[in-house]
Amino acid sequence: MKGVLVSLIAVAMALVMSATLGHWLRPKRYLPLFSACVLAAGAAYVAIYALTPPNIWCLPNGWVCMSPWVDFAYGLVVYLLNSHTWVDIFYATCGGFSTALLVEMRRAMRPLETKDIAEKFRAGNAEDGRIYAWRIPILQKHGLISVDGVNAKLALTRKGKFIANIALLLKKAMNLSAGG
Amino acid sequence: MVKGIIVACIASGLWIVAQNVCMHFWPTQRRLRAMTYGVCAGLPLLVCVYWFLPLTSPANESPYLGPMQAIIAYVLLFAGYAEFFYHVERSVTIRILVELIPYGGAGTTVDAIKTSYPQEDMIFRRLQVLEKNGFVRHQQGGWKLTAKGAILADGVAVALRVFGAQTQADRG
Numbered sequence: 001m002k003g004v005l006v007s008l009i010a011v012a013m014a015l016v017m018s019a020t021l022g023h024w025l026r027p028k029r030y031l032p033l034f035s036a037c038v039l040a041a042g043a044a045y046v047a048i049y050a051l052t053p054p055n056i057w058c059l060p061n062g063w064v065c066m067s068p069w070v071d072f073a074y075g076l077v078v079y080l081l082n083s084h085t086w087v088d089i090f091y092a093t094c095g096g097f098s099t100a101l102l103v104e105m106r107r108a109m110r111p112l113e114t115k116d117i118a119e120k121f122r123a124g125n126a127e128d129g130r131i132y133a134w135r136i137p138i139l140q141k142h143g144l145i146s147v148d149g150v151n152a153k154l155a156l157t158r159k160g161k162f163i164a165n166i167a168l169l170l171k172k173a174m175n176l177s178a179g180g
Numbered sequence: 181m182v183k184g185i186i187v188a189c190i191a192s193g194l195w196i197v198a199q200n201v202c203m204h205f206w207p208t209q210r211r212l213r214a215m216t217y218g219v220c221a222g223l224p225l226l227v228c229v230y231w232f233l234p235l236t237s238p239a240n241e242s243p244y245l246g247p248m249q250a251i252i253a254y255v256l257l258f259a260g261y262a263e264f265f266y267h268v269e270r271s272v273t274i275r276i277l278v279e280l281i282p283y284g285g286a287g288t289t290v291d292a293i294k295t296s297y298p299q300e301d302m303i304f305r306r307l308q309v310l311e312k313n314g315f316v317r318h319q320q321g322g323w324k325l326t327a328k329g330a331i332l333a334d335g336v337a338v339a340l341r342v343f344g345a346q347t348q349a350d351r352g
Contacts, residue, residue, distance in 0.1 A: 001245060004252060022343040030345065062242030070182055074249065081256040088263040090343065097272055098306045099336045100347035102315060102325065106333035111322035114307060118300045120349045131299050132290055134351050135273050144277060148287060155287025156280045164277035170268045171278075175203045178278070178297075179269045 001063045002056045003075020006048050011082045014041035030090070038083045045079055097131075183235040184249030190229050191250075192257040195222035209312060211269070212262065219258045226254055272302065 017037040018030075027033050049072055054064045065071035093099050104120050105112055121131055136154065139145045144160035147153070156164055171179065199218040208214045230250055268274065279293045307323055310316045315329035325333060340347065 001248070004249075019342050022345065024344070026344040030343070060242070062240065063245055065245070066238045066241060067182075074185060074253075078252065078256060081260055085256070085259045085263065090339070090345075092263075092266070093336050094339050094343060094345040095348065097270075097302075097348055098310055099332065100349050101303065101306055101310065102329055102333040103336055103340075103347050104349050105316065105323060105325050106330060106337065111319065111324040113322040114300060114304045116322065117307070118303050121299060121303070131272060131302065131348065132276070132294070134348075135276060136290070139273065139276070145280065146287070152289055153287040154280060154290065154293070155283065155285055156277065160277055161281070164274075164281050167268060167271075167274045168278050168281065174200055174265070174268065175207055176269050179271070179275055 001059055001065065001071070002052070002054060003049065003065070003071040003073075004078050005056055005059075005075075006045055006052070007075040007079035007082065009048060010041045010045035010079050011086070013044055014038050014083055015086055017041065030095075031087075034087050034090070038080075038087075041083075042076075042079065045076065049075065183230070183233060184246040185253055186235070187226060187230045187233055187246075188250045188253030188257060190233075191222055191226040192254055192261070194225060194229075195219060196261055198222075209309075211265070215258070215262055215265070219254075222254070226250060 014034075014037045017040065018034050021033055021037065022030060025033065054068065055061070065074075100121075101117060104117055108116075136145070136147070139160070140147050143157055144163060145154050146157055148155070171177075195218050199215060202218075203211075203214070227247075230247060275297060276293065279297050280288070283292075307316060307318075310329065311318060311323075314326055315332060316323050316325055318324075336347075339345075
C-alpha cells in the first residue's frame with residue numbers, strides 16, 4: 001500500500017508543478033511540459049519510496065506489502081495511470097472542442113445560433129477555420145500527413161495511413177459512427 | 181497483492197469485451213453512462229474472480245489489502261479505457277486522418293475534406309451531444325447554457341487561467 005500512497009504524493013507534485021510552470025511559461029504546446037513534470041515527479045516517487053520506511057510511518061503491519069518490488073512497481077503503475085488521467089482531463093477540458101463551445105457560449109452571455117458559434121472558430125483564418133488551421137501543421141509536423149505546397153493537397157504519409165486505418169478498425173470494432 | 185492486480189486485469193478485460201459486444205447489439209448514444217453501468221456491473225465479477233482465483237496471499241497481509249488493490253487497479257483501468265474510447269470516438273484529428281484514407285497518395289485539398297466533414301456540422305453535432313447530456317438547450321434565439329453547462333464552462337475557465345492555456349477557439 002506504500003506504493004499507492006507515495007504515488008498520490010507524486011501525482012500531486014506533478015500536477016502542482018505543471019500548473020505553476022504552465023501559468024508562468026504559457027507554452028504553445030503543453031505535452032512536453034507535462035511530460036517533463038511527470039518525469040520529474042516520477043523521480044521524486046523513486047526517491048520518496050527509497051527513503052521512507054516500509055510502513056511510511058502510518059500503515060498498520062498487515063497493510064505493508066511483503067514484496068517491496070511488487071509494491072514499488074504497483075505504485076509506479078498507479079502513478080502513471082493517474083498522471084495519464086489528469087493529462088487527459090486537461091486535454092478534454094482546457095483543450096476540448098465541446099468545452100470550447102461551452103466557454104464561447106458563456107463568454108457571449110446570450111443565446112447563440114450554430115452559425116454564430118461557428119463564426120468564433122473561423123475568425124483569424126477565414127479560409128480553413130481554426131479547427132483545421134492549427135491541426136494541419138501539427139499533423140504535418142508529426143509526419144502523419146504531407147502537404148503539397150503547389151496544389152495545397154493533403155495526403156497521408158505511411159505513418160498517417162497506419163494510424164488512420166487502426167482508428168477506422170477500432171471505430172468499426174466498437175460500433176462507432178464517423179465521430180469527430 | 182499480486183492476486184489483486186491479476187484479478188483487476190481479468191475483470192477489466194471481461195467487462196470491456198462485454199461492453200463492446202453489447203454496443204453491437206444495443207448501440208447507445210449515452211456511452212459514458214453505458215460504460216459506468218458496465219464498470220459497476222463488473223464489480224460483482226471482480227469479487228467473484230477474486231474469490232475463485234486459486235492464488236493465496238501471504239498470511240501476515242491484511243485480507244483487505246488484495247481486494248483494495250484490485251479495486252484501485254480496476255477503477256484506474258476503467259478511467260484508462262474511457263479515455264481511450266473517447267480518443268477513438270471523438271477526436272477531430274483522428275477524423276481528419278480517416279477522411280483522408282480514400283484519397284490515397286494523391287491526396288486532396290482541405291476544401292474537399294470540409295465537404296464531407298464541414299465545420300458547422302461538426303459544431304452542430306457536438307451541440308446536440310451537449311444537449312443530450314444536459315449542458316445546453318436550444319430555444320428561441322439559439323443555444324443557451326443550462327446551469328450544469330454554466331458550472332462546467334466556469335470550471336474550464338478557471339482551469340484555463342490556472343494553466344495559462346487557451347481554448348480551441350482562441351488558438352491562432
